Amino acid sequence: MKVAFHANVIDEDTRAIADALDPVLKKLARSLDGAYGGPMEHLWIQIEMLAYLAWPDGRARHPFRFQERVSGIHAASAVLLEKQKQLGGFDAGLFRERILANCSSLGYPLSPEAH
Numbered sequence: 001m002k003v004a005f006h007a008n009v010i011d012e013d014t015r016a017i018a019d020a021l022d023p024v025l026k027k028l029a030r031s032l033d034g035a036y037g038g039p040m041e042h043l044w045i046q047i048e049m050l051a052y053l054a055w056p057d058g059r060a061r062h063p064f065r066f067q068e069r070v071s072g073i074h075a076a077s078a079v080l081l082e083k084q085k086q087l088g089g090f091d092a093g094l095f096r097e098r099i100l101a102n103c104s105s106l107g108y109p110l111s112p113e114a115h
Contacts, residue, residue, distance in 0.1 A: 001033065001034065001035065001036055001040055001041055001042065001043060002029075002033050002041065002042050002043070003029045003030075003032040003033055003042075003043050003044075003045070004029050004042070004043070004044045004045070005025035005026070005028065005029050005044075005045050005046075005047060006025075006044065006045070006046045006047065007021050007022065007025060007046075007047040007049055008046070009046060009047070009048040009049060009050060010049045010050065011049075011050055014049035014050065017049060018049055021047075024106065024108070025047075027106055028099075028102060028103065028106060031098075031102040031105070031106070032095070032098055032099065032102060034098075036090050036091045036092075036094055036095050037089040037090055037091045037094075038087055038088040038089035038090035038091075039088050039089070040087055040088070040090050043095075077092070077095065077096050077099060078096075080092035080095060080096070081093065081096070
């Protein structure tokens with residue numbers, strides 16, 4: 001399965017952040033490419049970086065689908081666990097484990113307890 005992250009829903013206030021994140025997200029995506037079971041060939045994760053679309057605590061103002069809004073890559077990947085049966089054998093647990101491990105190996109350790 002090929003993984004892609006896109007931080008392309010931005011405004012002028014967040015453009016520099018998105019530009020800085022782009023190479024990191026590309027490395028993370030390449031490191032997450034691989035077999036996770038099931039027929040899914042592509043997983044695209046879009047990160048919205050618009051302050052007016054979120055509450056002050058970071059929660060989305062509107063209900064979201066996974067590909068539309070991700071407020072924390074690992075935390076939001078829990079949606080995949082909920083949808084796992086519908087994804088035809090996709091191992092969401094393995095994908096989430098790899099997110100943690102690969103972020104750490106890239107120098108960006110995540111704390112799953114905080115999510």
